[in-house]
Amino acid sequence: MEAKLLQSLHLTTWTGSDSMFPIPNNSMGLCTRFDKKRRVNMLKCNLERSIKPVIGHRAAGLKVSCTSQNPPASVLESGTVTTEEDLVLKKKSEEIEPCLSGRCIYLVGMMGSGKTTIGQILSEVLGYSFFDSDKLIEQSVGGTAVADIFKLRGEAFFRHNETEVLHKLSSMRRLVVSTGGGAVVRPINWKYMHKGISVFIDVPLDALAQRLTAVGTASRPLLHHESGDAYTQTLKRLSKLWEDRSEAYGNAHVRVSLERIAAKLGLGDVCCINPTQIAIEALIQIEDYLKK
Numbered sequence: 635m636e637a638k639l640l641q642s643l644h645l646t647t648w649t650g651s652d653s654m655f656p657i658p659n660n661s662m663g664l665c666t667r668f669d670k671k672r673r674v675n676m677l678k679c680n681l682e683r684s685i686k687p688v689i690g691h692r693a694a695g696l697k698v699s700c701t702s703q704n705p706p707a708s709v710l711e712s713g714t715v716t717t718e719e720d721l722v723l724k725k726k727s728e729e730i731e732p733c734l735s736g737r738c739i740y741l742v743g744m745m746g747s748g749k750t751t752i753g754q755i756l757s758e759v760l761g762y763s764f765f766d767s768d769k770l771i772e773q774s775v776g777g778t779a780v781a782d783i784f785k786l787r788g789e790a791f792f793r794h795n796e797t798e799v800l801h802k803l804s805s806m807r808r809l810v811v812s813t814g815g816g817a818v819v820r821p822i823n824w825k826y827m828h829k830g831i832s833v834f835i836d837v838p839l840d841a842l843a844q845r846l847t848a849v850g851t852a853s854r855p856l857l858h859h860e861s862g863d864a865y866t867q868t869l870k871r872l873s874k875l876w877e878d879r880s881e882a883y884g885n886a887h888v889r890v891s892l893e894r895i896a897a898k899l900g901l902g903d904v905c906c907i908n909p910t911q912i913a914i915e916a917l918i919q920i921e922d923y924l925k926k
């Protein structure tokens with residue numbers, strides 16, 4: 635039925651060729667832009683520091699420890715490295731999936747906050763389909779890129795289509811949806827997103843500016859600038875957007891704060907937090923929300 639709906643909506647699950655790579659044994663495949671090489675480096679780095687207990691006391695609760703009998707990571711026959719974090723993530727997702735009763739998860743947050751990266755991980759472990767609402771809008775406008783939609787048709791047209799896409803998705807089940815950074819500003823969008831569980835990924839603005847400066851802002855029309863120092867300009871625009879939107883992000887059911895994760899893990903810098911750690915925290919927060 636879901637496939638039929640997708641067809642009728644002209645939607646296809648978005649997993650661009652560079653976005654997922656199948657890994658046996660249900661281990662995690664990553665991800666757009668947080669690329670494979672970087673993940674392998676991260677895994678190596680995790681191995682070297684023997685991985686701290688993941689997300690504080692909760693990891694201890696899962697009785698996964700870094701002893702020589704129970705090493706922090708193992709190499710599957712395929713050569714894939716599975717870390718202790720991957721195992722915690724898998725276990726948490728198995729616990730939570732039945733409690734979701736098929737409800738969709740909507741990820742909200744500023745541009746560059748990792749909605750796509752984290753969304754793909756969550757969909758993989760929960761056995762959900764993944765959608766990126768920006769990609770669906772592009773498809774609905776004949777494959778026109780977001781930046782061109784803004785240029786040719788204006789932001790109001792884009793926002794109208796964004797609402798349409800969220801409306802259509804809201805009738806479906808078992809989806810993880812990465813929404814556009816500005817989806818939170820229209821109250822009608824919350825009506826749709828609140829049919830599922832909304833998760834705000836809260837990343838400090840300077841970390842966002844660093845990430846977005848590294849990948850470039852050409853595809854993000856509200857951040858793009860022609861001149862000046864890229865980091866400073868990006869931070870300035872992000873700060874303005876944040877002023878206008880911070881309250882709206884507060885409508886989400888669940889907040890995943892990178893500053894809180896860093897504190898739990900004893901990390902000095904949010905840039906040291908990897909996507910798996912964020913996905914675990916998202917599941918923990920969703921679980922807490924479901925218990926209320």
Ligand SMILES: Nc1ncnc2c1ncn2[C@@H]1O[C@H](COP(=O)(O)OP(=O)(O)OP(=O)(O)O)[C@@H](O)[C@H]1O
Nearest residue numbers: 667668745746747748749750751845849907908909
């Ligand atoms: N935990 C992380 N640490 C460092 N970089 C990350 C992390 N998560 C994602 N990134 C990088 O940040 C950039 C933005 O990530 P992603 O596309 O997932 O964000 P997004 O919220 O979907 O962005 P947008 O809404 O602008 O499309 C990518 O280059 C990605 O590789």
Ligand SMILES: O=C(O)C1=C[C@@H](O)[C@@H](O)[C@H](O)C1
Nearest residue numbers: 745768780814815816854855
């Ligand atoms: O923050 C925003 O308003 C936007 C974020 C992107 O995901 C796109 O939805 C678009 O570039 C607008």
